[in-house]
Amino acid sequence: MLIEFDHRESDSPYVERIWRSRSRQGGFFLSMAESSIEFVVTRLPEFSAVTLRGPVSKGVLVECPPNGEWLAVRFRLGAYLPQIPTATLIDHQNIHLPMLADGRFWFSGQAWEIPSYDNAENFVARLARAGVIAQSHATDAAIEGDCDRMSLRSVQRHFRHVTGMTFSSYRQIVRARHAAALLMDGSSVLDATFDTGYFDQAHLTRSVKQLIGTTPARLARERPQLSFSYKAKGA
Numbered sequence: 001m002l003i004e005f006d007h008r009e010s011d012s013p014y015v016e017r018i019w020r021s022r023s024r025q026g027g028f029f030l031s032m033a034e035s036s037i038e039f040v041v042t043r044l045p046e047f048s049a050v051t052l053r054g055p056v057s058k059g060v061l062v063e064c065p066p067n068g069e070w071l072a073v074r075f076r077l078g079a080y081l082p083q084i085p086t087a088t089l090i091d092h093q094n095i096h097l098p099m100l101a102d103g104r105f106w107f108s109g110q111a112w113e114i115p116s117y118d119n120a121e122n123f124v125a126r127l128a129r130a131g132v133i134a135q136s137h138a139t140d141a142a143i144e145g146d147c148d149r150m151s152l153r154s155v156q157r158h159f160r161h162v163t164g165m166t167f168s169s170y171r172q173i174v175r176a177r178h179a180a181a182l183l184m185d186g187s188s189v190l191d192a193t194f195d196t197g198y199f200d201q202a203h204l205t206r207s208v209k210q211l212i213g214t215t216p217a218r219l220a221r222e223r224p225q226l227s228f229s230y231k232a233k234g235a
Contacts (some may be wrong), residue, residue: 001225002023002024002025002027002028002029002064002225003021003022003023003029003064003225004021004022004023004024005019005020005021005228006019006020006021006117007019007020007228007230008117010120010121011121012121012124012125013076013135014075014076014079014124014127014128014133014135015073015074015075015076015079015120015121015124016036016074016075016076016077017074017230018071018072018073018074018117018120018121019071019072019074019228019230020069020070020071020072020117021069021070021228022068022069022070023064023065023066023067023068023069024066024067025066026063026064026065026066027063027064027225028061028062028063028064028225029061029062029064029224029225029226029227030059030060030061030062030212030213030214030224030225030226030227031056031059031060031061031062031213031227032056032059032176032177032180032211032212032213032226032227032229033055033056033057033058033059033173033176033177033210033211033212034055034056034173034227035055035077035163035165035170035173035174036055036074036075036076036077037052037053037054037055037074037075037079037080037081037086037089038052038053038072038073038074038075039051039052039053039072039073039075040052040053040070040071040072040073041070041071041072041114041115042068042069042070043068043069043070044065044067044068044069045067048099049096049099050096050097050099050105050107050114051094051095051096051097052081052084052089052094052095052097053089053092053094054086054088054089054090054091054093054094054164055086055089055090055091055163055164055165056090056091056092057090057091057165057169057173057211058091058210058211058213059209059210059211059212059213059214060213061213062227071115071116071117071120072228073115073120073123073124074228075133076135077139077163077170078135078136078137078138078139078140078162078163079133079134079135080133080134080135080136080162080163081132081133081134082131082132082133082134083108083132085161085164086161086162086163086164087164088164089164090164090165107132108130108132110130112126136158136162138154138155138158138159138162139158139159139162139163172207172211173211175196175197175198175207176207176208176210176211176212177211177212177229178196179192179193179195179196179198179204179207179208179212179216180208180212180219180226180229181229182195182196183208183216183219183220184219184220184223184226186220187220188220189201189204189216189217189220192204192216192220201216204216205217212226
């Protein structure tokens with residue numbers, strides 16, 4: 001395996017999961033479409049970086065350097081940065097935050113300590129108290145189909161404003177990633193098509209190729225290195 005991943009759940013209302021990874025050697029991996037904002041700390045032998053990374057609308061092949069370590073805070077769907085529209089971060093329009101001489105970084109007008117795998121929630125709580133991060137419940141209403149509190153059009157508009165994508169695009173990403181996980185776990189292309197609700201194998205192939213970056217047949221046959229993913233409860 002090119003990249004080793006470790007991850008844990010979070011009890012923060014803003015955080016979906018904390019993950020970290022390490023590369024033993026250089027190579028290429030498939031960076032899948034992603035619906036969340038992530039805060040990523042990169043440590044390589046020659047430099048360190050802190051990056052805000054937004055949603056990604058398609059799968060692409062990405063080069064991974066050797067001997068790298070990464071720590072990421074994956075925010076829950078609905079968490080957003082009031083001063084930075086999510087749409088401006090989409091498709092690798094990442095923001096690399098300035099590093100300071102004392103090892104901290106500069107973000108939203110102040111210096112911050114780089115979080116660790118164990119204390120990331122404390123860092124996010126400080127962001128929330130400073131008003132740097134907020135949470136919209138319109139995304140929950142869209143996912144749960146609860147439009148009693150506002151009109152469907154209003155829910156969809158808020159969803160797009162917060163996440164930078166339409167609800168339809170979000171659902172397509174979730175389904176393609178689920179299909180990829182099934183194929184990597186040994187499901188046949190036919191079974192993955194049925195289990196994830198695609199119309200037919202051609203529909204599955206088009207979606208997976210666009211959003212994961214390769215064909216379902218290759219996922220099932222070769223099980224290539226993918227970007228961070230995990231099996232959700234009940235999946």
